[in-house]
Amino acid sequence: VPDRYHFSYGVHSVYPRVVELVERFRIAEAQVVLDVGCGFGAIAEPIAELGLVYCGVDVDTDALEDLEARGFETVHADLSDADAGLDLVRKQLADRGLATITSIDLLEHVTNGGAILRNLHDLSLSQGGVPLVLAVPNITHFDVAAKLLIGRFDYTPTGLLDDTHVAYFSPGRLHEVTSRSGWSEVGRNDFELADSDQHFPAEVAVLADGTPLHRLLFQIRDQAMEGAIVNEFVRAYAPLAVPAHLAHPVAEPEQPFLTVMVRTQAQRTSTLMETLLSLAAQTVQDFEVLLLAHNVPQDEIGKLRDLVDLFDPEFAGRVRVVQVEGGGRAHPLNAATAAARGEYLAAIDDDDIAFGHWVEEFHRAARARPGRVVRSMVAEQTVESMQWGSEAGYEVIGALTCPFPEDFDLWMHLFENQSPFCGFAVPVACFSDMGVKFDETLAVVEDWDVLVQAALFCGVVNTKEVTSIYRRWHSPHSSLHQHSQDEWVRSRDKVLARLDQRTLPMPPGTLSDFHRMYHERNQLQGQIAELISERQEARLAAASALQEIDEIRHSGSWELTGPLRTLGSAVRRVLRGKG
Amino acid sequence: VSSQPADLPESQGSPSLWIQSVLYRPEPGQFDRFVQGLRAATALALNRGWFRSIKLAIGDCSPGKVLGYEQAIELGESLERYGIDEFEYLFFNDNLGSARGHNELLDRSDGDLVLIVNPDVYLCPDILLHLLTPLDDPLVGMVEARQVPVEHPKAFDHLDGTTSWASTACVLIRREVIDRVGGFDGDSFFLYCDDVDLSWRTRLAGYRVVHQPSAVVFHDKRLTSTGGMEVGAAEFYYAAEASLMMAWKYSRPDLVEAWSKELLSTGNAEHRRAVEAFRAREKKGTLPPPLDSAGTVAQFVGFNYAEHRFEVSA
Numbered sequence: 097v098p099d100r101y102h103f104s105y106g107v108h109s110v111y112p113r114v115v116e117l118v119e120r121f122r123i124a125e126a127q128v129v130l131d132v133g134c135g136f137g138a139i140a141e142p143i144a145e146l147g148l149v150y151c152g153v154d155v156d157t158d159a160l161e162d163l164e165a166r167g168f169e170t171v172h173a174d175l176s177d178a179d180a181g182l183d184l185v186r187k188q189l190a191d192r193g194l195a196t197i198t199s200i201d202l203l204e205h206v207t208n209g210g211a212i213l214r215n216l217h218d219l220s221l222s223q224g225g226v227p228l229v230l231a232v233p234n235i236t237h238f239d240v241a242a243k244l245l246i247g248r249f250d251y252t253p254t255g256l257l258d259d260t261h262v263a264y265f266s267p268g269r270l271h272e273v274t275s276r277s278g279w280s281e282v283g284r285n286d287f288e289l290a291d292s293d294q295h296f297p298a299e300v301a302v303l304a305d306g307t308p309l310h311r312l313l314f315q316i317r318d319q320a321m322e323g324a325i326v327n328e329f330v331r332a333y334a335p336l337a338v339p340a341h342l343a344h345p346v347a348e349p350e351q352p353f354l355t356v357m358v359r360t361q362a363q364r365t366s367t368l369m370e371t372l373l374s375l376a377a378q379t380v381q382d383f384e385v386l387l388l389a390h391n392v393p394q395d396e397i398g399k400l401r402d403l404v405d406l407f408d409p410e411f412a413g414r415v416r417v418v419q420v421e422g423g424g425r426a427h428p429l430n431a432a433t434a435a436a437r438g439e440y441l442a443a444i445d446d447d448d449i450a451f452g453h454w455v456e457e458f459h460r461a462a463r464a465r466p467g468r469v470v471r472s473m474v475a476e477q478t479v480e481s482m483q484w485g486s487e488a489g490y491e492v493i494g495a496l497t498c499p500f501p502e503d504f505d506l507w508m509h510l511f512e513n514q515s516p517f518c519g520f521a522v523p524v525a526c527f528s529d530m531g532v533k534f535d536e537t538l539a540v541v542e543d544w545d546v547l548v549q550a551a552l553f554c555g556v557v558n559t560k561e562v563t564s565i566y567r568r569w570h571s572p573h574s575s576l577h578q579h580s581q582d583e584w585v586r587s588r589d590k591v592l593a594r595l596d597q598r599t600l601p602m603p604p605g606t607l608s609d610f611h612r613m614y615h616e617r618n619q620l621q622g623q624i625a626e627l628i629s630e631r632q633e634a635r636l637a638a639a640s641a642l643q644e645i646d647e648i649r650h651s652g653s654w655e656l657t658g659p660l661r662t663l664g665s666a667v668r669r670v671l672r673g674k675g
Numbered sequence: 676v677s678s679q680p681a682d683l684p685e686s687q688g689s690p691s692l693w694i695q696s697v698l699y700r701p702e703p704g705q706f707d708r709f710v711q712g713l714r715a716a717t718a719l720a721l722n723r724g725w726f727r728s729i730k731l732a733i734g735d736c737s738p739g740k741v742l743g744y745e746q747a748i749e750l751g752e753s754l755e756r757y758g759i760d761e762f763e764y765l766f767f768n769d770n771l772g773s774a775r776g777h778n779e780l781l782d783r784s785d786g787d788l789v790l791i792v793n794p795d796v797y798l799c800p801d802i803l804l805h806l807l808t809p810l811d812d813p814l815v816g817m818v819e820a821r822q823v824p825v826e827h828p829k830a831f832d833h834l835d836g837t838t839s840w841a842s843t844a845c846v847l848i849r850r851e852v853i854d855r856v857g858g859f860d861g862d863s864f865f866l867y868c869d870d871v872d873l874s875w876r877t878r879l880a881g882y883r884v885v886h887q888p889s890a891v892v893f894h895d896k897r898l899t900s901t902g903g904m905e906v907g908a909a910e911f912y913y914a915a916e917a918s919l920m921m922a923w924k925y926s927r928p929d930l931v932e933a934w935s936k937e938l939l940s941t942g943n944a945e946h947r948r949a950v951e952a953f954r955a956r957e958k959k960g961t962l963p964p965p966l967d968s969a970g971t972v973a974q975f976v977g978f979n980y981a982e983h984r985f986e987v988s989a
């Protein structure tokens with residue numbers, strides 16, 4: 097181990113975080129902490145201070161000699177060797193219990209990390225299930241990601257891009273490597289550094305805190321996945337009884353084009369039945385349905401499943417009833433984004449209805465312009481509650497109208513929503529990879545919030561087809577009635593305020609739009625100025641006329657002809673009376 | 676859907692059902708979807724004992740066979756697994772039109788009840804129960820399903836469902852009604868209004884025609900971007916022809932005259948062609964004898980055959 101790795105135990109370093117996890121997860125009655133790939137053993141003394149026995153394992157003689165000189169146990173072993181390596185460790189342990197295994201900054205330096213972790217898993221199980229604490233640098237730190245965007249990959253002697261690293265870990269890669277080796281994460285104490293050792297040159301726009309570019313890139317990275325400012329992952333793991341690599345692989349069903357979310361509280365079975373009917377009748381059937389039973393009592397869940405099973409098995413088999421408890425209107429939607437298997441995600445509520453080409457149009461446009469939000473037109477129709485015998489039904493009372501614009505207008509959507517939820521489909525990757533979520537703190541407009549975010553990221557393609565009907569309830573059923581106007585305004589303001597805090601990735605053409613609006617504003621201002629000027633002139637003319645009238649009235653001839661005017665008025669009144 | 680229907684009189688037991696549909700150049704996949712909806716609805720109806728037997732007849736007016744021999748056999752076998760007793764597929768080798776096509780099938784029918792359906796519909800699984808329930812009343816002759824997503828705006832009585840006429844997009848009819856009124860008037864109606872005419876003759880025979888809102892059928896219609904209905908050129912012709920025929924057949928020569936004038940002066944080429952065709956029949960004396968001279972059942976409200984609750988589109 098080169099001397100450059102001879103790090104001391106600093107308070108602001110990864111080491112105290114490892115020791116904290118050891119304290120939290122160690123086997124209480126056992127004493128030995130095995131530090132694999134220990135190097136100079138930066139945590140040896142703090143472990144000893146906890147009353148535990150530190151034992152360093154490494155292949156580097158210098159490092160082990162250093163540890164021995166400080167009075168700690170060592171084992172010279174290569175733990176990628178399942179037989180010889182583990183034998184040496186077991187011999188060293190003798191009949192002492194193993195409290196924890198640690199491994200700090202080892203996995204990024206070896207090409208056989210998986211083998212080491214699997215051997216440690218075997219050792220752990222043979223000792224009754226000993227926890228493992230790992231510390232691994234995070235290659236997806238924002239500083240590294242931002243610099244890659246400007247073509248920089250700066251190796252350094254130590255740190256995130258240490259020039260001796262041979263393996264790199266993202267959150268996903270770490271999960272994959274550990275779970276395949278039989279470890280399940282049970283705790284985390286990541287070491288965060290907003291400005292890592294890669295934060296140079298600090299004045300470059302992608303890195304400099306507060307620049308518009310930095311804000312945009314950081315919000316994308318931060319929203320997309322955990323770990324934007326994690327310097328090292330510090331995680332605790334418990335051994336799985338059956339490691340993932342030994343478990344029977346479960347065949348993944350084929351990915352459908354679309355996942356359809358249907359929220360229901362099982363209060364309107366008649367309209368839910370129609371919504372499902374309209375899905376069963378789609379011309380393109382490449383979709384699955386998540387029937388999101390939100391706060392539905394357990395005994396009603398069975399009835400929902402029974403209702404679905406009334407349909408042809410080919411359709412019913414693609415409907416999953418997902419029970420969701422608690423939270424507001426957005427909560428089941430987030431549950432659905434996590435469970436969705438489709439490429440795209442669309443929603444239709446249990447009182448809305450699709451035309452036969454609802455899925456077909458989404459499919460056609462998504463295939464033509466992959467990765468975009470697909471938007472169709474939505475018709476609106478007013479309905480009101482009506483009793484169908486013993487069943488709660490409804491009646492259509494208004495004409496079909498198409499009040500929403502044919503094409504998506506981002507500017508208008510930054511003022512208000514013009515796209516009902518059943519009119520658009522969003523790539524699932526927008527949720528799973530870009531980190532977009534339905535805001536569960538919003539009482540309403542959660543769909544508008546997501547649509548605007550998705551539109552900014554993905555752009556929108558319009559199908560120009562009317563493919564669904566949004567039902568407006570002329571009764572206390574509708575969300576419009578259920579949620580007061582105040583709530584709508586509050587939610588809208590919240591969405592807009594959050595957008596206003598962010599750097600928005602506006603699409604090409606935005607400058608032209610700005611120019612158009614700027615010219616329109618100038619024209620209007622010019623027209624207003626003209627009108628003000630005309631009004632002023634009119635006022636002056638009126639004042640001048642009034643003055644002239646006044647002068648005439650006070651002139652001598654006006655006063656002399658007064659009796660004649662009185663007589664004329666009287667004659668006119670008499671004539672009108674006769675008529 | 677869990678309840679049994681308020682049955683027909685017990686002595687009669689569950690009725691037998693004859694289902695029929697007439698195809699004309701269906702869109703790809705349309706017939707498969709029709710069958711999928713149908714088999715779920717019939718399977719439920721048979722499992723719950725609402726019907727003692729169900730037979731299905733398909734008449735094909737398309738230029739070429741929609742089902743080949745093997746496909747028809749295969750479909751019959753698959754329907755049998757869903758409990759359908761008998762499946763008949765008749766290729767007419769001619770575009771007979773809706774009314775004549777249905778009459779051909781009605782001639783073969785033998786159920787207590789007849790369900791007439793369009794092939795571009797998808798039946799809601801519980802539809803047959805809802806259609807059956809109003810037939811507890813022996814004076815109900817026809818029960819019409821509610822169409823979605825575009826609901827027909829015809830007015831109906833909110834208590835007993837009574838309405839002016841029933842659409843054959845999906846309607847359940849007593850066999851005895853067919854026998855008494857003699858099926859569709861295929862000589863007068865090719866594509867439209869054959870169902871209005873059948874409904875009015877059913878009412879003239881003393882039966883009620885009922886709209887059942889809880890019986891739901893998905894009818895695959897589309898809207899234009901302004902919310903209007905998509906209409907093809909042929910539809911202009913047949914709709915105009917049928918309107919004139921309805922006015923004539925239900926003793927409203929005044930409307931024949933007024934509509935002819937309007938179609939000729941403000942209509943399109945298809946409209947004018949329809950007026951000419953009607954006048955040609957008038958000259959030849961091949962128009963049907965007028966009915967309902969007292970106007971007891973016929974309702975002409977504008978160009979509609981019932982009061983409407985709302986405009987289809989604004």
